[in-house]
Amino acid sequence: MQLTAIECVNCGKLYIPPKYMCPECGNSEFKKVALSQKGKVLTYTTIRVPPLGFESQAPYHVGIVELDRGIKLTCRIISPGGKPPDIGDEVSFVKKDNGAYWFEELER
Amino acid sequence: MALRKVSIIGVGCTPFGILEGQTLQEIATVACNEAIKDAGVDRKQIEAFYVGNYISGMLLGQETIAPLIANSLGLNKDISCTKVEGACCSSSIAMRQGYLLIASGVYDIVLVAGVEKMTSAPTEKVTQALASSIDIETEGATGLTFPGYFALMAQRHMYEFGTTIEQMGLVSVKNHNNAVVNPRARFRDRVDLDKVMSSRLISDPLKLYDCCPISDGAAAAVLCRADMAAEFHNKPIDIIGSAQTTGYSSLYEQVSLVSCPSTISAAKQAFEMAKLTPQDIDVVELHDCFTPAEIIDSEDIGFFEKGKGGQAVEEGITQVDGKLPINPSGGLLSKGHPVGATGLGQIYEIVKQLRGEHENQVKGAEIGLTHNAGGTGAVCCVHILKRR
Numbered sequence: 001m002q003l004t005a006i007e008c009v010n011c012g013k014l015y016i017p018p019k020y021m022c023p024e025c026g027n028s029e030f031k032k033v034a035l036s037q038k039g040k041v042l043t044y045t046t047i048r049v050p051p052l053g054f055e056s057q058a059p060y061h062v063g064i065v066e067l068d069r070g071i072k073l074t075c076r077i078i079s080p081g082g083k084p085p086d087i088g089d090e091v092s093f094v095k096k097d098n099g100a101y102w103f104e105e106l107e108r
Numbered sequence: 109m110a111l112r113k114v115s116i117i118g119v120g121c122t123p124f125g126i127l128e129g130q131t132l133q134e135i136a137t138v139a140c141n142e143a144i145k146d147a148g149v150d151r152k153q154i155e156a157f158y159v160g161n162y163i164s165g166m167l168l169g170q171e172t173i174a175p176l177i178a179n180s181l182g183l184n185k186d187i188s189c190t191k192v193e194g195a196c197c198s199s200s201i202a203m204r205q206g207y208l209l210i211a212s213g214v215y216d217i218v219l220v221a222g223v224e225k226m227t228s229a230p231t232e233k234v235t236q237a238l239a240s241s242i243d244i245e246t247e248g249a250t251g252l253t254f255p256g257y258f259a260l261m262a263q264r265h266m267y268e269f270g271t272t273i274e275q276m277g278l279v280s281v282k283n284h285n286n287a288v289v290n291p292r293a294r295f296r297d298r299v300d301l302d303k304v305m306s307s308r309l310i311s312d313p314l315k316l317y318d319c320c321p322i323s324d325g326a327a328a329a330v331l332c333r334a335d336m337a338a339e340f341h342n343k344p345i346d347i348i349g350s351a352q353t354t355g356y357s358s359l360y361e362q363v364s365l366v367s368c369p370s371t372i373s374a375a376k377q378a379f380e381m382a383k384l385t386p387q388d389i390d391v392v393e394l395h396d397c398f399t400p401a402e403i404i405d406s407e408d409i410g411f412f413e414k415g416k417g418g419q420a421v422e423e424g425i426t427q428v429d430g431k432l433p434i435n436p437s438g439g440l441l442s443k444g445h446p447v448g449a450t451g452l453g454q455i456y457e458i459v460k461q462l463r464g465e466h467e468n469q470v471k472g473a474e475i476g477l478t479h480n481a482g483g484t485g486a487v488c489c490v491h492i493l494k495r496r
Contacts, residue, residue, distance in 0.1 A: 016246065016360075018245055018246075042264065042365060043260045043261070043263045043264040043267070043365055044260070044263060045256050045259035045260050045263060045311045045312050045313075045314075046309075046311065046312040047251060047252070047253055047255075047256050047311050048308075048309050048310055048311060048312075049231070049235065049253065049255065049310050049311065050232070050235070050251055050253065051232060051235040051236040051239050051251065051253055052232040052233055052235065052236035053236070053251075054251040055232060057251065060251060062250050062251065062252050062256055062260070063260070064260060064359065064360050064365065072360040072361075073360055074246065074247045074250055074252060074358060074359060074360040075250060076250050076251070084312065087263065087264070087267045098249055099244075099245060099246070099248075099249030100249040100250045100251070101250070
């Protein structure tokens with residue numbers, strides 16, 4: 001699965017979709033841009049008390065990763081052996097499922 | 109347009125906690141009635157009513173609560189009664205609406221309130237309802253919760269500035285100990301750092317005692333044109349700063365992961381309006397929904413340099429007898445967090461401080477500040493109050 005962002009054709013600002021217009025310049029035309037599959041963990045947590053609908057998945061890791069051109073994304077992180085990720089760790093995009101992006105941590 | 113000056117002439121607040129057997133309508137009525145009596149106004153003199161509420165639609169199936177409460181109080185039928193919503197900031201927005209309508213000359217006397225009834229619903233349902241202020245098209249889809257949101261900020265703050273889990277724990281210890289004498293507080297037992305550190309993990313690194321308790325509660329205030337205030341109350345409290353600003357509905361969209369842009373802008377506006385600086389503030393009630401939030405907020409408001417908030421707690425600066433007492437009421441962490449009522453609950457505590465009537469009195473407090481954030485910092489209100 002390819003990780004994609006959208007870029008405003010007017011001002012060039014990059015966004016994770018959905019965006020219905022460019023909040024930066026007001027333009028509403030975007031083009032799709034393929035991103036590298038790799039990201040870097042900026043922060044993370046392990047959710048042990050989940051909201052309704054996520055009970056069977058807990059505990060699970062949620063993090064914010066930095067992608068190409070400094071764009072950030074909140075996502076689920078799968079880590080080897082269930083060990084929590086660490087800030088600075090490299091992760092790779094796996095899938096988008098029910099609106100959530102999933103990344104997998106590379107072996108440390 | 110020149111704004112008229114506005115004062116608070118009456119306040120009311122129920123205990124925050126598990127108010128079993130009491131309905132939303134009941135607790136809102138009790139708090140409003142207390143504020144009206146405290147103000148010494150006739151309820152028929154009230155010209156508008158604003159009430160903040162966040163999740164009664166989702167948890168109780170009860171909406172359109174402004175006329176419901178107004179009718180319970182017997183307010184006039186020819187006035188406007190409106191519910192406002194901005195997640196955990198809802199009742200500060202109600203406060204600001206009342207302020208603006210008096211300041212702009214539309215009304216002279218306005219009742220503002222906040223109410224929430226949360227403890228009768230199961231935790232998963234409450235967690236889901238609270239998370240509804242996170243953008244469900246993006247961040248919400250990951251299963252991120254509110255403790256999770258603040259845990260993400262905490263991890264980054266620890267990484268960038270060396271803030272420690274113990275410093276965050278000390279926020280909890282301080283606020284629990286502050287609440288011991290507050291009869292409105294949900295938790296009134298002293299805790300020590302060991303107790304905080306050994307509590308169970310909720311969202312790493314946050315543990316149970318780093319998180320505020322869901323609560324039931326209501327709070328209210330009567331606002332009045334400043335030049336009329338002394339007719340009603342012998343200790344009117346003037347509103348000298350009022351600001352509401354906007355942040356983001358998801359954390360990843362923020363440039364910085366260690367501060368909240370709406371807090372920075374709201375504090376800046378409120379200080380400019382009051383012609384004051386953070387050094388002029390004697391007592392603070394701020395939005396400590398989780399322990400790292402108190403540290404981050406205290407930096408964003410401008411009390412401490414970015415990254416130094418944890419150290420300030422450790423040095424005792426924010427204790428009730430310190431240089432800058434923060435949350436002498438016990439804060440959200442111990443007084444409790446009935447989300448839609450919290451903002452006016454903070455106003456209640458500061459008004460009592462400035463009148464010199466608080467159970468955990470800051471000696472000689474003349475100027476106080478409230479900071480109330482909603483959702484992912486998507487909304488923020490800051491109010492600055494002064495005694496005459």
